[in-house]
Structure formats: C-alpha cells, structure tokens
Amino acid sequence: xxxxxxxxxxxxxxxxxxxxxxxxxxxxxxxxxxxxxxxxxxxxxxxxxxxxxxxxxxxxxxxxxxxxxxxxxxxxxxxxxxxxxxxxxxxxxxxxxxxxxxxxxxxxxxxxxxxxxxxxxxxxxxxxxxxxxxxxxxxxxxxxxxxxxxxxxxxxxxxxxxxxxxxxxxxxxxxxxxxxxxxxxxxxxxxxxxxxxxxxxxxxxxxxxxxxxxxxxxxxxxxxxxxxxxxxxxxxxxxxxxxxxxxxxxxxxxxxx
Amino acid sequence: xxxxxxxxxxxxxxxxxxxxxxxxxxxxxxxxxxxxxxxxxxxxxxxxxxxxxxxxxxxxxxxxxxxxxxxxxxxxxxxxxxxxxxxxxxxxxxxxxxxxxxxxxxxxxxxxxxxxxxxxxxxxxxxxxxxxxxxxxxxxxxxxxxxxxxxxxxxxxxxxxxxxxxxxxxxxxxxxxxxxxxxxxxxxxxxxxxxxxxxxxxxxxxxxx
Numbered sequence: 434x435x436x437x438x439x440x441x442x443x444x445x446x447x448x449x450x451x452x453x454x455x456x457x458x459x460x461x462x463x464x465x466x467x468x469x470x471x472x473x474x475x476x477x478x479x480x481x482x483x484x485x486x487x488x489x490x491x492x493x494x495x496x497x498x499x500x501x502x503x504x505x506x507x508x509x510x511x512x513x514x515x516x517x518x519x520x521x522x523x524x525x526x527x528x529x530x531x532x533x534x535x536x537x538x539x540x541x542x543x544x545x546x547x548x549x550x551x552x553x554x555x556x557x558x559x560x561x562x563x564x565x566x567x568x569x570x571x572x573x574x575x576x577x578x579x580x581x582x583x584x585x586x587x588x589x590x591x592x593x594x595x596x597x598x599x600x601x602x603x604x605x606x607x608x609x610x611x612x613x614x615x616x617x618x619x620x621x622x623x624x625x626x627x628x629x630x631x632x633x634x635x636x637x638x639x640x641x642x643x644x645x646x647x648x649x650x651x652x653x654x655x656x657x658x659x660x661x662x663x664x665x666x667x668x669x670x671x672x673x674x675x676x677x678x679x680x681x682x683x684x685x686x687x688x689x690x
Numbered sequence: 691x692x693x694x695x696x697x698x699x700x701x702x703x704x705x706x707x708x709x710x711x712x713x714x715x716x717x718x719x720x721x722x723x724x725x726x727x728x729x730x731x732x733x734x735x736x737x738x739x740x741x742x743x744x745x746x747x748x749x750x751x752x753x754x755x756x757x758x759x760x761x762x763x764x765x766x767x768x769x770x771x772x773x774x775x776x777x778x779x780x781x782x783x784x785x786x787x788x789x790x791x792x793x794x795x796x797x798x799x800x801x802x803x804x805x806x807x808x809x810x811x812x813x814x815x816x817x818x819x820x821x822x823x824x825x826x827x828x829x830x831x832x833x834x835x836x837x838x839x840x841x842x843x844x845x846x847x848x849x850x851x852x853x854x855x856x857x858x859x860x861x862x863x864x865x866x867x868x869x870x871x872x873x874x875x876x877x878x879x880x881x882x883x884x885x886x887x888x889x890x891x892x893x894x895x896x897x898x899x
Contacts, residue, residue, distance in 0.1 A: 434817055504709055505713075507706070507709075507710050507882060507887060508838070509840075531706070553701070554740055556738065556739075604814070633807075634811065634812070635814050658814075688816040688836045
C-alpha cells in the first residue's frame with residue numbers, strides 16, 4: 434500500500450518557532466520541542482525543522498533543539514537550512530535528525546548530494562527545490578530554480594535539476610512553489626505533477642496550502658507522495674488529524690491519527 | 691534498569707534507537723565496548739544507509755563477530771534477546787543485491803533484493819504491518835498496526851517460518867519483521883514509529899528483563 438504523508442514544517446530561529454503559533458493549550462507555543470510533540474500526538478507522519486537563521490551561534494542552538502526533540506518525539510525528523518557539508522549533516526544526524534535537506538549548498542556544489550548520500554545513505558539526503566514559473570504567460574518555459582527564499586534566480590530548470598539531484602543520490606525531493614508560498618491558494622499542481630512524474634523517488638509538495646482540500650489535490654492531482662504545510666497547522670485552523678480525515682474521505686490512503 | 695547494548699559502529703543516526711529504548715525505561719547504551727556488550731541483557735543492531743558500508747563499518751568497529759555470536763545464540767533460543775533494525779535486519783541474512791560482494795552475517799538464510807519498479811523507492815512512508823505469527827513483539831499492538839519504513843531493498847527469507855510480519859509494497863509479502871527464538875528484527879523503524887514503535891520496544895525490553 435502506498436500511503437501519503439502529512440508533514441508539518443516548523444521554521445526555527447534562535448531555538449524558537451517563528452510565524453506566530455496559536456495553540457491555546459501549549460505552555461510555550463514557541464518551543465519547537467513542545468510543538469513537535471503536539472504534532473506527533475495529532476498523527477503527523479514526519480516533521481521538518483527549517484533553520485531560517487544562518488549564523489554559527491544559531492547553528493548550535495538548532496543542534497540543541499534537534500537533540501531535545503529526539504529525546505521526546507519518535508517520528509522522523511528532517512532538518513534543513515544552512516546545511517552545506519557532510520560535517521554539517523553529520524552534526525544534525527548525530528543530534529537525532531533522520532534526514533537533512535540540502536538547498537543552496539547543493540546548487541553551489543552538487544557533489545555535496547552524493548557525498549551525503551554515500552556517507553549516510555540516500556534515504557537521508559533530501560534536496561529542497563524552490564521553483565518559480567519563468568513566465569506565467571508562457572507556460573512552456575517551465576519553472577526555474579531560485580535560492581534565498583525565491584529572490585535569487587539560477588540558470589537551473591526545476592525538472593532537470595530534480596532529475597540531476599536524484600541521479601546524484603537524493604532520496605527525496607522537497608518541492609516548494611515560490612509562486613504559491615504564502616498565498617494560501619494551494620500547491621502549484623502542474624509543477625508538482627511535472628516533478629513527481631519525472632522521478633522515481635518520493636516528492637513532498639510544499640507552498641500554498643490554505644485549506645485541507647489543497648492537501649487532497651496535492652496527492653490526487655499533483656501526484657505528491659507527501660504534503661507539507663506550516664501555517665494552517667500552526668494557527669490552529671486545522672489539526673493534522675482533520676487533514677488526514679479529509680484525505681481519507683477523498684480516498685487517499687493515510688495513517689489515521 | 692535493564693541494560694541494553696545498542697551496537698555503535700559509527701553510522702548515521704543511532705541516537706534515536708537509544709533514546710527510544712530509554713524512553714520505555716531501558717538503560718540503553720550506544721557502545722562498541724565488548725565488556726559492556728557482554729554485560730547487557732539484550733543487544734540491538736541498528737542500521738541505516740547501504741548494506742555494504744554497514745557491513746564494513748561493523749567489521750571496522752570490531753563488532754562483526756560479537757554481533758554474529760549474539761544473534762546466533764538468540765536464534766537458537768539460548769542467548770540474550772537480540773533486535774535488528776532496518777539494515778540491521780538485512781545484515782542478519784546472507785547478503786544483499788545492494789552490495790553483492792558484501793557478506794552478511796548469515797545467521798538467517800536469505801538475502802535482500804530490490805523492491806519492485808512499480809513503486810517509488812525508497813519505500814519512505816508508514817505502512818500497515820501484518821503480523822503473521824503471534825509474535826511476542828506484537829503484543830498489545832493495534833490492528834491495523836502502522837509502522838514507519840525507509841528502505842529500497844527487502845529481505846527475501848529462505849525459510850518462511852522466519853518471517854513474523856509482512857507489509858504490502860509493490861508486492862504483497864515484503865518481509866517487515868523476522869523472528870527465530872529470541873532473535874527479532876524489523877525492516878521498519880520502531881524508534882520512528884511513535885506509540886506503536888515504542889510499544890514494540892517495550893515488548894523487547896520485557897523479553898530482556
């Protein structure tokens with residue numbers, strides 16, 4: 434049976450969750466460890482921690498957050514943001530992460546994908562791709578790859594880059610539509626489908642979720658293997674359990690909460 | 691507290707197996723110390739990554755013979771309980787198509803083969819585990835029993851009686867757990883399978899006590 438995963442994503446800086454979190458019954462809603470435990474209890478299939486700071490001090494704080502999470506939360510944890518080398522990856526894995534997500538570092542030096550994959554296995558080498566339509570009026574131009582939160586364009590084509598990343602050892606692709614990120618208009622289904630059908634590794638769809646039907650669309654229309662969302666869960670609009678109920682009702686195989 | 695030796699041979703994330711065992715009340719030590727391993731009431735062989743590098747690393751850490759002896763005694767039912775996890779399950783068998791030249795421990799007969807082309811690889815998801823025998827590890831598990839898998843290769847056991855649980859992924863009978871005597875191994879990750887995984891580790895711990 435192939436089952437779709439639901440993955441809450443936490444943006445973390447200086448050991449705190451950002452993008453205001455609104456769980457009334459948490460003692461400290463800004464504590465990534467407590468939030469992670471909450472999502473686990475709700476039936477989250479995995480968690481992603483995205484370190485959105487870059488200084489080396491913050492890196493040590495992130496290692497501590499990962500280690501504290503690994504003491505209490507026993508579902509898979511992916512850590513991304515600022516991981517540039519095998520040593521960076523090792524530090525996070527030894528702290529308790531199961532996978533590391535490579536983004537800009539993989540674009541700057543694609544060899545790092547194969548280095549991480551050969552050292553720790555392809556299953557822990559996730560490549561994150563931030564993609565944006567080159568020209569909305571000319572769909573045939575496809576999607577380009579961007580860095581730095583969608584601000585900086587690269588020469589890479591999103592589909593070609595995804596294929597190359599997998600050839601170099603990526604075991605999973607975390608695909609974010611920069612056109613949709615933050616819009617709450619739903620995933621870029623065309624992009625998701627184009628990437629997912631070009632690959633034989635799992636694809637996590639990200640960017641744009643505003644309601645639960647978007648998660649359903651990501652899997653059924655986009656062909657995603659997993660769906661990632663942040664704000665709809667953080668703000669308490671929907672629980673992970675509700676997300677799974679909606680998906681199950683649409684005929685998608687999910688692990689019930 | 692029951693001392694459990696989690697064999698430390700320097701690969702990937704071994705901490706989570708140790709932490710999950712601690713969570714269910716074990717005195718779990720991540721160790722390559724022969725004396726400590728000898729004193730333990732149970733032995734855990736985790737494994738992540740590729741088959742060959744794991745076998746090499748186990749040898750380089752000086753743990754190959756110890757792992758073989760502990761697992762063999764457990765399989766004969768007269769040793770300490772032993773639990774292999776993920777590649778740690780595959781390593782108990784003769785070999786793997788992932789690294790054809792690498793020799794497995796050969797405690798159980800069979801080898802790992804690639805999952806079918808019809809499904810995405812790795813299987814990186816939660817799946818329902820169908821316990822085909824009344825395994826002690828499965829006590830108090832809910833039905834359906836969901837566990838978390840990450841693997842591209844899967845054990846094909848030569849003896850059906852060694853297979854304690856299966857899951858369906860590309861083919862209906864993917865070996866999800868094996869059992870012989872007090873030797874157990876799971877293809878899924880109990881340490882990443884939330885409540886169900888912790889309950890399984892608790893059952894293992896009880897078998898060690």
